[in-house]
Each structure stands twice: as C-alpha cells, then as structure tokens.
Amino acid sequence: MASTFLPSADNRPGPGGPDVDTPPPSAGAARGRARRRALHWLTAVGFQVPALVLFLVLVLLPILFALYAAFFRWGGFGMPTDYIGADNFTRLFDDPVFLGDLWRCFVLVALSLVLQLPFALALAVALNQKIRGRAVYRMLFFAPYVLSEAITGVLFSMIFAPDDGLADRILGGIGLDGIGGEWFADPSMVMATLFLVMTWKYFGFHMMLYLAGLQSIPRELTEAALIDGAGPWQRFRNVTLPLLAPTLRISVFLSVIGSIQLFDLVWVVTQGGPDHHSETMAVTMFQYGFKRYQVGYASAISVAMFGISLVFALAYQRFVLRRDLEGATTTMRGDGK
Numbered sequence: 481m482a483s484t485f486l487p488s489a490d491n492r493p494g495p496g497g498p499d500v501d502t503p504p505p506s507a508g509a510a511r512g513r514a515r516r517r518a519l520h521w522l523t524a525v526g527f528q529v530p531a532l533v534l535f536l537v538l539v540l541l542p543i544l545f546a547l548y549a550a551f552f553r554w555g556g557f558g559m560p561t562d563y564i565g566a567d568n569f570t571r572l573f574d575d576p577v578f579l580g581d582l583w584r585c586f587v588l589v590a591l592s593l594v595l596q597l598p599f600a601l602a603l604a605v606a607l608n609q610k611i612r613g614r615a616v617y618r619m620l621f622f623a624p625y626v627l628s629e630a631i632t633g634v635l636f637s638m639i640f641a642p643d644d645g646l647a648d649r650i651l652g653g654i655g656l657d658g659i660g661g662e663w664f665a666d667p668s669m670v671m672a673t674l675f676l677v678m679t680w681k682y683f684g685f686h687m688m689l690y691l692a693g694l695q696s697i698p699r700e701l702t703e704a705a706l707i708d709g710a711g712p713w714q715r716f717r718n719v720t721l722p723l724l725a726p727t728l729r730i731s732v733f734l735s736v737i738g739s740i741q742l743f744d745l746v747w748v749v750t751q752g753g754p755d756h757h758s759e760t761m762a763v764t765m766f767q768y769g770f771k772r773y774q775v776g777y778a779s780a781i782s783v784a785m786f787g788i789s790l791v792f793a794l795a796y797q798r799f800v801l802r803r804d805l806e807g808a809t810t811t812m813r814g815d816g817k
Contacts, residue, residue: 568780604690633748693727
C-alpha cells in the first residue's frame with residue numbers, strides 16, 4: 481500500500497518529469513522591491529541635495545550676479561540700476577593697469593614653469609633617493625606650504641625690510657651691500673622679489689606631488705633600464721619622465737590657475753604697489769570693488785578672470801589632460817587593454 485503513494489517516474493520533478501512552472505512573484509514582493517528602489521533613490525538624492533544647494537548659493541549664483549552687475553555702473557549699494565551695456569568690458573582693454581595685470585600674470589606663469597616647477601622636480605628626485613634623514617627634509621621643504629599666505633607675507637615683509645632687514649644684513653655681511661635695498665618699493669625689483677616669496681611658499685606643494693608620482697613608478701622598470709646599461713640621465717629621461725608626465729601636467733595646470741588668481745600674498749606684502757607694479761587681476765578687482773566702490777567695473781574684471789581661467793582649463797583639458805582622463809576612465813571600467 482505504501483508503494484501506491486510514491487510518485488511515478490513521469491510525475492517526479494527533474495529530468496524526465498513534467499516541467500514545473502515557477503509561481504509568479506506576489507504583489508507584496510513587487511511592492512517591497514519598489515520600496516527599496518525608492519529608498520535607494522531618496523538616499524542618493526538626500527546626499528546630493530546639500531552639496532548642490534551649497535554649489536548653487538556659494539558658486540553659481542555669485543558668478544551669475546557678477547556677470548549681471550558687470551553691465552551696470554554700480555557702487556555696491558542697493559541693486560544695480562544704471563545700465564551701461566558692455567562699457568565696463570571695453571574699458572578693460574583701455575585700462576593700462578589691467579593690461580599690466582595681464583602681462584604680470586604671463587610673467588609669473590612663465591617664471592613658474594621655467595624656474596619654480598623644475599626646482600621642485602629636482603628636489604623631489606633627490607628626496608626620492610635613499611638618503612639619511614629624507615623624511616625630515618621632506619617635512620622642512622613642505623612646511624612653508626602649510627603656513628597661511630598672511631603669515632608668509634608678514635614674515636617676508638620683515639625679512640626684506642629696507643636697511644635693517646635680514647636679507648640686507650646677510651648681503652652686507654658677505655660684501656654685497658649694493659644688491660639689496662628697497663626690495664618691495666623698487667619697481668624694478670618688486671616682481672622678482674614677489675616671485676622669490678611665491679617660490680618659497682608653493683614649491684613644497686609641487687615637490688610633494690612629484691614625490692607621489694615618483695613613488696608610483698614601478699621599481700622594476702628603472703632596474704631593467706639599469707641592467708640594460710642606461711645611465712642616470714637616460715633612466716630619468718626615458719623611464720621616469722614619461723611615467724611622471726600625468727603628474728607634471730596636473731602640476732602645470734594648478735600652477736597656471738594659481739598665478740591667474742593670485743591675491744592674498746600680494747595684498748599682504750605690497751597691496752599692488754609701488755604704482756601698480758606688483759598688482760594682479762585679483763588685486764585690481766579688490767581695489768576697484770572695495771576701495772573705490774566701482775563694483776560694476778570690478779565685476780567685469782572678475783568675469784574676465786573667470787573667462788580666462790575657464791578658457792585655459794577647457795583648452796588644457798582638451799589638448800593636454802584628455803589622454804590622462806580617458807586612460808583613467810577605461811581603467812575604472814576595466815576595458816582598457
């Protein structure tokens with residue numbers, strides 16, 4: 481009798497038996513999945529909304545308002561009402577101070593690319609070697625970047641103070657009294673002195689960037705080049721420098737953008753003097769906006785700075801950083817060959 485309750489071979493599940501249809505999902509399970517998807521979507525939105533609000537209020541709205549105010553003759557009080565069209569922008573190209581700002585910006589960029597960044601690269605290569613106390617040297621060289629621009633400005637204002645400053649005393653002690661003098665008051669010396677201060681302040685940042693890039697280069701490649709008989713310069717030129725190129729490109733980008741937007745260090749040290757010979761675009765914008773209450777014209781200067789930075793950033797990304805960004809994207813996707 482017990483055998484009559486056993487399923488026959490034709491009725492058993494599995495191969496040879498009849499297909500068993502999977503029951504459709506219940507309405508409750510479908511609603512549960514929909515609730516989970518909605519919860520995930522709300523979580524993502526909840527995390528993004530604060531950042532988007534901050535970006536809108538602190539970045540996008542000021543940019544749009546500056547662009548709006550640049551078409552008015554406005555002193556900064558109340559809402560702008562005296563519409564003058566593009567006169568503020570045409571005034572830029574007739575203003576010798578602003579044209580001088582553009583030239584000084586170009587000079588700072590050129591000096592940074594020719595002197596500051598190669599100096600930082602040379603130090604990074606040296607401190608990447610196995611030398612005693614290299615951690616201490618790295619800390620000492622990076623320490624100036626940690627200081628604020630205000631502290632740096634005050635410090636070098638005392639160092640380069642005329643007659644009794646530390647720089648003049650050192651030069652006098654070694655018999656070079658004629659080189660020193662009014663470091664920040666002489667129009668022929670102020671930009672060179674400012675660049676020296678800028679180099680002291682920022683070279684440590686670029687040095688650390690290069691150190692990070694050097695330490696990411698596989699040691700096997702340089703060892704293979706050494707086995708093949710390559711000398712130090714050949715290893716650096718043919719192995720290290722090409723692999724460090726993405727880091728160099730980022731460093732150049734940051735250096736150029738920083739030179740365009742330079743303000744606080746110049747303002748603390750010279751306030752753009754003497755006679756506008758150390759002014760930058762940001763200092764000129766501050767002078768017109770907060771000293772002369774020509775906020776409409778200052779807004780036009782800020783829009784010009786934004787436009788120059790944006791054009792440079794887009795062009796640099798299009799023609800220089802594009803290969804690095806595409807390589808990073810394909811690596812993240814996992815389809816790079």
